[in-house]
Amino acid sequence: IKIKITNIDIPVAFASAFEGEIIRRKDMQVEFDGSRVDCAELVQTRSMDEVEDHKITVVGPDVDEMELGSKNPIAYVVEVAGKRMQPDFEPVIERKFHNYINCIEGVYHTGQRDMQRIRIGKEAYNAGFRIRHIGEVLYTQVKNEFEAVVDKCQVTVYTDPAECTRIRHEVAIPVFDKRDARLENLTDETVDVYYSCILCQAFSPSHVCVVTPERLGLCGAVSWLDAKATNELDPNGPCQIITKERPIDENLGSYEDVDEAVQKFSQGALEHVTLYSIMQDPMTSCGCFECICGIEPFSNGVVIANREYAGMTPLGMTFSEMASMTGGGVQTPGFMGHGKHFISSKKFMKAEGGIERIVWMPKELKETVAERLNKTAKELYGIDNFTDMIGDETNTTDPEELVAFLTEHNHPALSMDPMM
Ligand code: SF4
Numbered sequence: 001i002k003i004k005i006t007n008i009d010i011p012v013a014f015a016s017a018f019e020g021e022i023i024r025r026k027d028m029q030v031e032f033d034g035s036r037v038d039c040a041e042l043v044q045t046r047s048m049d050e051v052e053d054h055k056i057t058v059v060g061p062d063v064d065e066m067e068l069g070s071k072n073p074i075a076y077v078v079e080v081a082g083k084r085m086q087p088d089f090e091p092v093i094e095r096k097f098h099n100y101i102n103c104i105e106g107v108y109h110t111g112q113r114d115m116q117r118i119r120i121g122k123e124a125y126n127a128g129f130r131i132r133h134i135g136e137v138l139y140t141q142v143k144n145e146f147e148a149v150v151d152k153c154q155v156t157v158y159t160d161p162a163e164c165t166r167i168r169h170e171v172a173i174p175v176f177d178k179r180d181a182r183l184e185n186l187t188d189e190t191v192d193v194y195y196s197c198i199l200c201q202a203f204s205p206s207h208v209c210v211v212t213p214e215r216l217g218l219c220g221a222v223s224w225l226d227a228k229a230t231n232e233l234d235p236n237g238p239c240q241i242i243t244k245e246r247p248i249d250e251n252l253g254s255y256e257d258v259d260e261a262v263q264k265f266s267q268g269a270l271e272h273v274t275l276y277s278i279m280q281d282p283m284t285s286c287g288c289f290e291c292i293c294g295i296e297p298f299s300n301g302v303v304i305a306n307r308e309y310a311g312m313t314p315l316g317m318t319f320s321e322m323a324s325m326t327g328g329g330v331q332t333p334g335f336m337g338h339g340k341h342f343i344s345s346k347k348f349m350k351a352e353g354g355i356e357r358i359v360w361m362p363k364e365l366k367e368t369v370a371e372r373l374n375k376t377a378k379e380l381y382g383i384d385n386f387t388d389m390i391g392d393e394t395n396t397t398d399p400e401e402l403v404a405f406l407t408e409h410n411h412p413a414l415s416m417d418p419m420m
C-alpha cells in the first residue's frame, strides 16, 4: 500500500479519519445545497497553455459574508491539463471530490454533479477555513492522486449566485447530458464485464454498486464507462471488473459472478444481489441516490421521488422519509435507490415488468426524464406519451385519487400481476 503524506495549505486537518464525520445543523456555520439552490462540481480538460498550475480563484462572497446557518449556492470547476489526460477521466476525478472534501476536518460533503451538499462547521470556520481552501484541497488531491494524467490544475470556486446558476445550467448540465448520451448504444448484453464500485463504503461499509451499461451507479455519477475508466486509472482502486460468465437467471439479472463479487466487496454482508429486481435481492443503497422508488400497493406500481422534491408522495412519505428506510447498505425489498438516468432504462425493475410499473413521480422529475422515458415505453410496449399516464403532485398525492387518475388514463400497471 502506498501511503502519501498529504500536506495541504489549510487551517484544519486533512485525513481519511474525518471522512465519516457528520456536521449537525447546530454545529454548522453555513451550508451549500444543490437540491435547493444552483450548485455544480465539474472537471474540464484543457490544453497545457490554458491552465496555470495551482491558480485558485474565488468568484463571489466568502463564508464570513454569508449568514450564519444559511443555505448557499456553490460551483467549483477544476481545469486540468496533461499529455495523458482524456475527457473520459473527467467524471472519475469528479467523483473523488466527495472523498476529498469529506476528509477536511469539520467539513462534510455528500452528493455529486449538481446535487452536492456541503456543510462547513463552526469550528472549521473559527479556525479560519474559507472558500479558497476548498480549492486548495481539490488542487492538491487531484495533483496527488491523478499525477499519472494531470500535469497542471487550476480551480475556480464560484459562490456568486448568478455565476453558480450559469455554471450549473450552461456549463455543467450540458456536459453531464453529453456523458450520459455516450452510453446510449451500449447494453448489458453487449459488454463482457460489469464493474463494482465501493467508493461509498466510508459511509455505508457494506454497500456495493454493480454498475452496468444500462444501470449506472445510484449516485448518477458513475456510469459503466466511468467505472471502466476508474479501473484503467487505478486497477486496484474502487472499481473492479465483474465477469458475467455464470448467469443464474437472466430476467432477474442474477449471476454467480456478481454474487461472488458483492460477497467479497461487502466483506460477507451481502450474499445475493440481482441487477433487475426491486423485490428479490435488490441492490443495496448507500446515501447518495438521486432517486428512490418504492412500491405503491394500491396501484400495483411504484412511486419515484427525487432528492430535490421536498413534498409528499402517495406513499405517505417524503423523499427523506423514504431515504431513511432505504439507505445504509442494507437490502430493503420494495425500496431502491437509483440514478435519474436509470428511470428510462429498459432494465429498470425489468423483473417486475419494467417502467410500466411507474405510476407517480414529481412533475419536475417527470419533465426531466420524459423524452427518454417515452422513447423507452414506445420501444418496449408501443405506448405513446407514457408520461401523460403517470401522476404527479399537481394531480394528487393521495393513493386513492391516484388510482382514479391512473384508471382514467388507462395506466398499464393497473392490469399487471400484483407485485407482492
Ligand atoms: Fe460508486 Fe455507487 Fe457510491 Fe456512486 S453510489 S460512488 S457508483 S458506490
Ligand code: ZN
Pocket (backbone or CB within 6 Å): 200, 219, 286, 287, 288, 289
Ligand atoms: Zn453513496
